[in-house]
Amino acid sequence: MNRKPDSPKNSRPQERRPKNDAPRKPRESREEPAERQPGAPDRLEGRNPLQEALKAGRAINKVWVARREEKADAGLLRLIAMAREAGAVILEVDRQVLDQMSETRAHQGIIAQVAAHEYADLDELLASLRDRGEVPFLLLLAELQESYNLGSILRIADAAGVHGVIIPQRRSVGLDAAVARASAGAIEHVPVCRVTNLSQTVERLKQQGFWITGTDAGASLDYRQADWSGPLAILVGGESEGISPALRAHCDFLVSIPMQGKVNSLNAAVAAGIIVFAAAGKRPAHSG
Secondary structure (H helix, E strand, O other), rough: OOOOOOOOOOOOOOOOOOOOOOOOOOOOOOOOOOOOOOOOEEEEEEEHHHHHHHOOOOOEEEEEEEEOOOOOOHHHHHHHHHHHHHOOEEEEEEEHHHHHHHHOOOOOEEEEEEEOOOOEEEHHHHHHHHHHHOEEEEEEEOOOOOOHHHHHHHHHHHHHHOOOEEEEEEOOOOHHHHHHHHOOOOOHOOOEEEEEEEEHHHHHHHHOEEEEEEOOOOEEHHHHHOOOOOOOEEEEOOOOOOOHHHHHHHHHEEEEEEOOOOOOOHHHHHHHHHHHHHHHOOOOOOOO
């Protein structure tokens, strides 16, 4: 797939990009655990359930492990290493935190949050779109933290005909039970791909002919004036920080939503909905 030639309508900005704009390696997360939900269907407690889930290839979002106070437990360390290798975020917390989270009272120092739905493979998704002859329309979500927002965006993506959603492994909410509830069933219909490095994924998409359009409150281009044709990936930032400078440098265009009120920001899902439906209205519909 070749990138379309420049034209006055959609030529890319010519500014030089810094050579060293690769994202920093994230530090080990120390965030607090999710609030305990009785009977949460996306939790595994104890070593053996987690080990068997990893052997079966289940997607693991997060692992909460008791902070070590004595000599390291070799078996637990091996299990943590397996989970990290599988892409899970490891959160070290006090043992009483695990006690509060636990439903079984037998957590053995470790609780895992498994994906409420299987993740899709990005290469397979793109290959299927090529086979069907459809022009790809993707959403990239950078560091979204709220399950409700991700679930809402999946509903938006389903309604607008988006082919797939891409999220990073780290510093982002995964497909947990709260996302499944908020999506109102859309999680079953919209492929969600989880990638190790969002910046690298953006560059891969650009090499395959995608145009990357980022959302930024300070951008001078009105989203209603943007060109939404061709292979497209819309990049939406997180709730608090938006799009990082490194990711912003990878975008072909930045668009904003003009606002006239006294509140100068929109909820991430609301902003995504406005822009995604504007783009969908200028693209060919597909059967899904």
